[in-house]
Amino acid sequence: MSRPEVRSKPCAYCGRPFTDRKRWSGRDQWDQVLYCSRGCRAKAAAARRSA
Numbered sequence: 001m002s003r004p005e006v007r008s009k010p011c012a013y014c015g016r017p018f019t020d021r022k023r024w025s026g027r028d029q030w031d032q033v034l035y036c037s038r039g040c041r042a043k044a045a046a047a048r049r050s051a
């Protein structure tokens, strides 16, 4: 009776929703994932620095 939980949230950089993936399907890793891709993560980091 338990349905699979598909987690998703908007990317903190581009705003596009993305879903849980294998590589971050660990216990608490999902909470730490903010970006849909490494590219967005890098861009966000660069934007932070130059801001």
Ligand SMILES: [Zn+2]
Binding pocket: 011, 012, 013, 014, 015, 016, 035, 036, 037, 040
């Ligand atoms: Zn993104």
